[in-house]
Amino acid sequence: MEQLELGPIRTLLYGAIAGACSEAATYPYEVVRRQLQMQLWTTRLSPLASCVKIVEQGGVPALYAGLSPSSLQVLPSAAISYLVYKFMKIVLKEEST
Template sequence: MIAPGGEALGGLIGAFRHMIQTEGFFSLYKGLVPSIISMAPSGAVFYGIYDILKSGYLRSPEGRKRIQDIKQGGQELNAFEQLELGPVRTLLYGAIAGACSEAATYTFEVVRRHLQMQVRATKLSALATCVKIVQEGGVSALYAGLIPSLLQVLPSAAISYLVYEFMKIVLKVEPA
């Protein structure tokens, strides 16, 4: 690993040692506040959007018919056939929920990355960093890199929900 000044740090331990010596122990936690602040809204949006989409579908005529067909099929259906939304809709709704969650909290990630890149001499608070980002690049700067981030999140969120719903069936877990 090479430090900004060009000196070799000697791997991960060397990088930690360098950070602690040059910027102090708490430099290891730069960007922690925006990360923590983004956790609650991220989960709320992720699970909330999925639940809204799922319950909306299950209340629709098509969804009610699907549930009725699953009940009639009983034990003869495999776990994928027993998915309330079906595999494709489960993947789609999971991806939509993940995209909404990522878009809603992405600005916190941008601020966190900027905080991590700061050196002690020019260190700003999270709020001051956010203001500086907007002053220098406009509001759109808070969303720089969102598209590549979404390309990573979409498959992950989709697969997470598919596995979650599939395992509820396999393990015979009933919702509360």
């Protein structure tokens, strides 16, 4: 059986980096979504208005409040998923892309 091209440690590291990038890019949307879920139907704001309200109240860093604990959950999952994906490509003899 072929070996992983990068080795398991580097593959896990690259998966974690990819997870960190995706988490940082999408986390503000998650904050706005949670804010929308907590609003009452009678006073519901649009997603854009909710985002503006969050930034007005706490600045841009408010859009990233809670990113660290969320990353602690996402990074291992992304790393392991990437490793398993690469490993299964080898096991199933799938062409490299």
